[in-house]
Amino acid sequence: xxxxxxxxxxxxxxxxxxxxxxxxxxxxxxxxxxxxxxxxxxxxxxxxxxxxxxxxxxxxxxxxxxxxxxxxxxxxxxxxxxxxxxxxxxxxxxxxxxxxxxxxxxxxxxxxxxxxxxxxxxxxxxxxxxxxxxxxxxxxxxxxxxxxxxxxxxxxxxxxxxxxxxxxxxxxxxxxxxxxxxxxxxxxxxxxxxxxxxxxxxxxxxxxxxxxxxxxxxxxxxxxxxxxxxxxxxxxxxxxx
Amino acid sequence: xxxxxxxxxxxxxxxxxxxxxxxxxxxxxxxxxxxxxxxxxxxxxxxxxxxxxxxxxxxxxxxxxxxxxxxxxxxxxxxxxxxxxxxxxxxxxxxxxxxxxxxxxxxxxxxxxxxxxxxxxxxxxxxxxxxxxxxxxxxxxxxxxxxxxxxxxxxxxxxxxxxxxxxxxxxxxxxxxxxxxxxxxxxxxxxxxxxxxxxxxxxxxxxxxxxxxxxxxxxxxxxxxxxxxxxxxxxxxxxxxxxxxxxxxxxxxxxxxxxxxxxxxxxxxxxxxxxxxxxxxxxx
Numbered sequence: 001x002x003x004x005x006x007x008x009x010x011x012x013x014x015x016x017x018x019x020x021x022x023x024x025x026x027x028x029x030x031x032x033x034x035x036x037x038x039x040x041x042x043x044x045x046x047x048x049x050x051x052x053x054x055x056x057x058x059x060x061x062x063x064x065x066x067x068x069x070x071x072x073x074x075x076x077x078x079x080x081x082x083x084x085x086x087x088x089x090x091x092x093x094x095x096x097x098x099x100x101x102x103x104x105x106x107x108x109x110x111x112x113x114x115x116x117x118x119x120x121x122x123x124x125x126x127x128x129x130x131x132x133x134x135x136x137x138x139x140x141x142x143x144x145x146x147x148x149x150x151x152x153x154x155x156x157x158x159x160x161x162x163x164x165x166x167x168x169x170x171x172x173x174x175x176x177x178x179x180x181x182x183x184x185x186x187x188x189x190x191x192x193x194x195x196x197x198x199x200x201x202x203x204x205x206x207x208x209x210x211x212x213x214x215x216x217x218x219x220x221x222x223x224x225x226x227x228x229x230x231x232x233x234x235x236x237x238x239x240x241x
Numbered sequence: 242x243x244x245x246x247x248x249x250x251x252x253x254x255x256x257x258x259x260x261x262x263x264x265x266x267x268x269x270x271x272x273x274x275x276x277x278x279x280x281x282x283x284x285x286x287x288x289x290x291x292x293x294x295x296x297x298x299x300x301x302x303x304x305x306x307x308x309x310x311x312x313x314x315x316x317x318x319x320x321x322x323x324x325x326x327x328x329x330x331x332x333x334x335x336x337x338x339x340x341x342x343x344x345x346x347x348x349x350x351x352x353x354x355x356x357x358x359x360x361x362x363x364x365x366x367x368x369x370x371x372x373x374x375x376x377x378x379x380x381x382x383x384x385x386x387x388x389x390x391x392x393x394x395x396x397x398x399x400x401x402x403x404x405x406x407x408x409x410x411x412x413x414x415x416x417x418x419x420x421x422x423x424x425x426x427x428x429x430x431x432x433x434x435x436x437x438x439x440x441x442x443x444x445x446x447x448x449x450x451x452x453x454x455x456x457x458x459x460x461x462x463x464x465x466x467x468x469x470x471x472x473x474x475x476x477x478x479x480x481x482x483x484x485x486x487x488x489x490x491x492x493x494x495x496x497x498x499x500x501x502x503x504x505x506x507x508x509x510x511x512x513x514x515x516x517x518x519x520x521x522x523x524x525x
Binding site for chain 2: 049072075076077079080083089091093094102103105106107150154
């Protein structure tokens with residue numbers, strides 16, 4: 001599903017932000033992506049939705065290969081990824097319904113299809129009745145739910161969430177996390193970058209990728225993670241204490 | 242088409258920006274249009290004065306009518322000559338009498354008619370400059386029965402210079418104004434596109450192709466430019482009407498020029514959007 005093979009990436013070859021990244025996420029997995037600020041979390045996510053190309057190594061997302069993908073194909077890859085941002089990424093001048101519809105409009109789907117899917121997506125996220133509200137009229141939590149609805153409406157392969165709870169208070173954050181887990185339970189892969197470690201409490205069995213200094217230093221269950229681990233040199237075997 | 246609907250929605254969503262872009266385009270086109278109007282009317286004035294150009298070939302009193310007749314035909318065949326009118330001594334005297342008006346009684350005691358017969362030659366439009374007029378005058382002067390040829394040489398020369406200056410100044414000013422218009426319009430569009438940069442980013446994130454984004458913005462740009470052109474057209478029309486009714490009648494734009502104005506607006510809107518958008522689409 002998502003596969004990184006010795007990927008290095010950054011904005012200058014001499015100083016890569018990420019180096020030697022190897023991991024593999026399967027369909028239906030839920031994975032936390034953690035690491036201090038500037039460690040390369042966002043860069044890693046950008047690689048997945050091809051906002052950035054690797055300097056070396058290859059990464060695969062579903063059937064798209066970073067080496068072979070042409071620029072023209074990138075939009076199609078992104079349609080198969082649901083992306084959620086910390087600042088929600090909603091268009092202020094459109095209603096909640098129009099924001100969600102937007103993701104389908106770019107695909108050229110029919111209006112009746114879009115109408116139906118939008119209703120379903122909003123209802124699924126507990127926002128039935130809020131279709132005509134503008135983002136400014138919604139709470140932070142509601143806005144993020146609209147963003148998630150938009151991410152899901154195109155039935156993507158995976159949901160990529162870049163600090164989705166960063167702008168939300170703790171109880172709402174937990175609610176959002178719960179929703180993402182529900183989505184995952186229905187079979188969708190979810191990769192969630194976060195530096196809110198309070199959310200990881202009680203989630204010992206959830207897989208965690210920890211990036212530090214541009215390297216992937218841990219890949220394993222959250223509960224077994226200890227900060228002083230040496231870098232993962234090989235490929236798949238996580239170092240467990 | 243959905244794209245047009247999108248474009249119209251885009252308008253209502255960014256009302257201030259849209260308004261600003263339409264106004265900039267409209268204003269630029271208005272300035273250009275008024276300039277063109279001024280030139281048009283200047284041209285009309287020049288044409289009017291040119292139409293007064295006349296070569297008067299004064300004939301000796303003993304001119305043979307047959308030979309005069311042949312001369313009329315010959316001169317009439319010169320390239321650019323419009324009409325050659327023979328004015329007899331009697332007609333000339335009558336004209337003179339009429340010109341004197343109240344003072345015509347001065348002519349009462351004349352025994353002989355001092356006024357000469359003449360050939361009045363008018364030139365066709367396009368041939369009313371020094372070069373052509375002089376050529377005809379010289380041909381006429383060669384005729385043996387011609388006393389004198391008068392064609393307002395000095396006046397004609399000044400007219401030539403004037404026309405030349407008008408055309409050079411007109412072209413330079415026009416080019417400068419057009420440049421200013423382009424800069425103004427593209428700035429307005431750049432600002433409009435920049436203020437939508439976040440929207441463009443989100444469009445890309447949800448998987449809109451560059452083509453989709455481009456179409457949306459280009460159609461919007463085209464419509465804004467079109468409306469700007471229509472605005473300019475309306476004002477130019479109003480100015481023409483008010484002038485013609487309240488002051489003096491002036492030459493207005495023909496329908497074709499109004500169409501050009503609107504089309505120019507649409508084109509500028511389209512190009513401006515294309516260029517401004519290009520920068521954003523190349524990035525991701």
